[in-house]
Amino acid sequence: MIASVLVVFALVNFSNQQTVDQLIEGYSQVVATFKPDCVAASGADPDVIDQEIRNSKFAEDQATKCFWGCFYKKLNLISENDEVLEDNIKKYIGVADKDAAEKIFHKCVHFRGSDYCETATGISRCVSTSSKALLEN
Numbered sequence: 268m269i270a271s272v273l274v275v276f277a278l279v280n281f282s283n284q285q286t287v288d289q290l291i292e293g294y295s296q297v298v299a300t301f302k303p304d305c306v307a308a309s310g311a312d313p314d315v316i317d318q319e320i321r322n323s324k325f326a327e328d329q330a331t332k333c334f335w336g337c338f339y340k341k342l343n344l345i346s347e348n349d350e351v352l353e354d355n356i357k358k359y360i361g362v363a364d365k366d367a368a369e370k371i372f373h374k375c376v377h378f379r380g381s382d383y384c385e386t387a388t389g390i391s392r393c394v395s396t397s398s399k400a401l402l403e404n
Contacts, residue, residue: 285363287402293361294320294395298338305337323395325388335391336384344390349383351376356390362398371397 298320306313311334319325326332339345344355353376360368375393380386 285402287399290361290398290402291321297342297359301338301341305334305341308337309333319391320395323392323399325392325395329384332384332388335387336382339383339387339390345383345387349386351379351386351390356394360394360398362401364401367401371401 295317298316302313302316305311306316310330311328312331315326315331316334319331325335336345340347342355342359344352344359346352356376357368357372360371362368362371371394374397375390378386378389378393380389
């Protein structure tokens, strides 16, 4: 399953005319792999998660933040010791333009919250809004 998600993600990355819709679809497919487990672990509303991916407007409740914390841990973006694994995050920016992806990475990767849930949510929010803004221009 992860291999097929990465193939779709790679196809989106290699597109010359990447759209916001393609970016959202790529994010949705990556999240779908771990969504059932992380919804169960966090108590987050799955519809809220879907809206966050589509609209880049992230909820402030702890359950939703911890969904992203769970997702980051399952995807090995945050370690079991709650350390951000920056090199792994770089792989999931999702923007085809490598220079733009690098700028987004450096803009977003240093965010730290009060716990791993808040950190994951902050990085996700930054990457999502920055990536969409780039593609909309």
